[in-house]
Amino acid sequence: MPMLYEIEGKQLFKENRIPVPKFKAYDGVSSIKTFAEELGNDIMMAKAQALSGGRGKAGLIKKVKTSEAEDYIQSILGRDHRGKPVDLVMLEEPMEIENEYYLSIMLDNASSKYLVLASSRGGVDIEEVAEKYPDEIYKDYFSVFSEPQPYMFIDLGKKLGFEARTLTSFTNIMTNMFKMAQKRDLTLIEINPLILTPDKQIIAADSKVVIDGNADYRQLDIANLKSQRDRHTDLEFEADQSGISYVQLDGEIGIISGGAGLAMATCDLLEFYGSSPSNFLDVGGGADETKIEKSLEILSRQNIKGIFVNFFAGITRCDDVANGIINASKKYEIKVPMVIRLVGTNDDLGIQILEENGINAYGKMEPAAKRIVELVKGGN
Amino acid sequence: MAIILDKNTRVIVQGITGKQGTFHARSMIEYGTKVVAGVTPGKGGQEHLGVPVYDSMKEAVKETQATASVIFIPARFTYSAALEAIDAGIELLTVITEGVPIKDTAKIKQRVQEENVIMIGPNCPGIITPGESKIGIIPGEICKQGNVGIVSRSGTLTYEIIQNLTINDFGQSTCVGLGGDPIKGIGFNECLKWFEEDPQTEHIVLVGEIGGTGEQEAADLVKTEISKPVYGFIAGQTAPPGKQMGHAGAIVHGKSGTAQEKMRILSEAGITTVKTPNEIPLKIKENI
Missing domain, CATH: 3.40.50.720 (NAD(P)-binding Rossmann-like Domain)
Incomplete structure (x- = not known):
């Protein structure tokens, strides 16, 4: 599920009138002083931007003085966090805290409704709160057709302990958050903590936003955010641009398949026969020759010992798969053994095309998988 | 039927x-x-x-x-x-x-x-009642009329399983491809109940994947309401654990679990689980 960086989420919050602390993005260390002057404060929060959790424990979030900010930013830029180097840091206004809350809205798969979760025990691991104090997590389901209005959240606000002016602020924030989820095709917005300051402001101190990749065509600005580039490795990104779903694994045999289920089962089968997949690759439904060609081109650049092409074509057509394979083997140097398994729609045509080019195809996937493992392990 | x-x-x-x-x-x-x-x-x-x-x-x-x-x-x-x-x-x-x-x-x-x-559906291969009718894209020639009901979250993997059954002379009553999206129409449980009531169906094959909790809910139903033998396969046994998401899903529905955990839950519910798709006909044979 595609996540946004905290800072991108907060930018969306700002655009949707959900109050956030003042913040600024840094990929270097220039103009820190200007930001400090803007804050009118010598203390600021420095937060590395990452798509994996555990930033706090990794020392990637720190309260710093203006004079220390530059050194700190330089010390964390480039540092590895769960396989990705940090290349973006956010400086943020520090918040005084009277109370911390947890607040989220998600498009719930089980009920296909929007589900609001809230607790006045925020700022900590919410899964632990759910275990210890299940009664203090409030749940509210809303129809996907809802038109959010502040009155819908008054009960919830009161349960959380808001009153008078803070109750109005809360119901407005909740309304804006709900509208934003609908308008921007977000499947999750999580704020932990949502902060109540001593001067009774309610502010989103963190943001976790998950988008719906299927809605990219109508949310182009979100689809083009840095996070959506960074969540893929370069190779995954390149494949994604061609509509191919590619995940890097660390095994020895490259696979090409159609359909996520079969692609996963293909990976599983290589392991079952004693080898391992170097990737997951799903060309998607109705793939044409060029996608097959592109997939083989990608694999031709990998350090692998063999290639296993496994198709059971439904909406895809075997003649397209065969033509893609032939085109690719003419254009790119494929130095490792390749085993092809091809059945389904137009398989007679596909097999004929392969045979005309001196390639045999298997009809069943187990013997084909066994064969590629044998070839890779040096058998004959 | x-x-x-x-x-x-x-x-x-x-x-x-x-x-x-x-x-x-x-x-x-x-x-x-x-x-x-x-x-x-x-x-x-x-x-x-x-x-x-x-x-x-x-x-x-x-x-x-x-x-x-x-x-x-x-x-x-x-x-x-x-x-x-x-x-x-x-x-x-x-x-x-x-x-x-x-x-x-x-x-x-x-x-x-x-x-x-x-x-x-959406994002599904559709449904076929072999020898009668099909809606969607499941290749008809791999199917054969018979007594095995199939319900699957996958598309092409379903074809794989159908073909293995047909080659081994096990025909199918109806094969339903539910689709791979997080929100979809009918799920495992509706189909399990219909197969249970359907006189033609004698064996039920359930094909799951990593992600979601549909398989766990199916296991609960099988324990209490399904008397016919059920066989299960879960794709994604070698898949790396997914990236950390928000916590809201886990609070409401619990963790969705790895393929191994799902297989264990299916086994505990009395479902015969297999490690590769071609084992399904063998297990049905053992059961007859």
Whole structure:
């Protein structure tokens, strides 16, 4: 599920009138002083931007003085966090805290409704709160057709302990958050903590936003955010641009398949026969020759010992798969053994095309998988 | 018998004049499906593949008394096409289209629940009752009429399993491809209950994947309500653990779990689990 960086989420919050602390993005260390002057404060929060959790424990979030900010930013830029180097840091206004809350809205798969979760025990691991104090997590389901209005959240606000002016602020924030989820095709917005300051402001101190990749065509600005580039490795990104779903694994045999289920089962089968997949690759439904060609081109650049092409074509057509394979083997140097398994729609045509080019195809996937493992392990 | 679909089901193909629509409508007709109409706005009055084309679902349903429709329409127009089918009174809606925004699917789902429509998909291969009819894209030639019911979250992996059964002389009552999206029409449990009631079905095969909690819910149902033997396979045993998401899902539904955990839960519910798809016919043989 595609996540946004905290800072991108907060930018969306700002655009949707959900109050956030003042913040600024840094990929270097220039103009820190200007930001400090803007804050009118010598203390600021420095937060590395990452798509994996555990930033706090990794020392990637720190309260710093203006004079220390530059050194700190330089010390964390480039540092590895769960396989990705940090290349973006956010400086943020520090918040005084009277109370911390947890607040989220998600498009719930089980009920296909929007589900609001809230607790006045925020700022900590919410899964632990759910275990210890299940009664203090409030749940509210809303129809996907809802038109959010502040009155819908008054009960919830009161349960959380808001009153008078803070109750109005809360119901407005909740309304804006709900509208934003609908308008921007977000499947999750999580704020932990949502902060109540001593001067009774309610502010989103963190943001976790998950988008719906299927809605990219109508949310182009979100689809083009840095996070959506960074969540893929370069190779995954390149494949994604061609509509191919590619995940890097660390095994020895490259696979090409159609359909996520079969692609996963293909990976599983290589392991079952004693080898391992170097990737997951799903060309998607109705793939044409060029996608097959592109997939083989990608694999031709990998350090692998063999290639296993496994198709059971439904909406895809075997003649397209065969033509893609032939085109690719003419254009790119494929130095490792390749085993092809091809059945389904137009398989007679596909097999004929392969045979005309001196390639045999298997009809069943187990013997084909066994064969590629044998070839890779040096058998004959 | 069989479930959901039989040779008398009258089907409309939405998007019949498109490339995918044409290809698969032809294959449905050749298989024996009663395709009674197609709908493509602006092409009403034409004939395509020997079937009348209408501008709207309302007209098509009125003229043909169809009760089922199948959608072969690009993702950005699927929401509207699905609502049109529901408003026209369709009882069985199959959405083949991949890449439908989740919010659109959630809205379609609410409408089908209100109108008691059976929805299959989106992002699914559809349904086939071998020897009678098919809706969607499951290749008919790999199927054979028989007594094994199949319900699967996958597309192509389902074909794999069907073919293995057919080669080993186990025919199928009905095969349902539920689709791979997080929000979808019917799920494992509806199909398990229908298979339980269906006199033709004697064995039930359940094909799951990593992600979601549908398999766990199916295991609970099998424990209490399903008396027929159930066989399970879960794809994604070698998949790396997913990236950390928000916590809201875990709080409400618990963790979705790895393939291994899902297999364990299925086993504990008395389901015969297998490590590769080709083991399924062997296990059925052992059971007879």
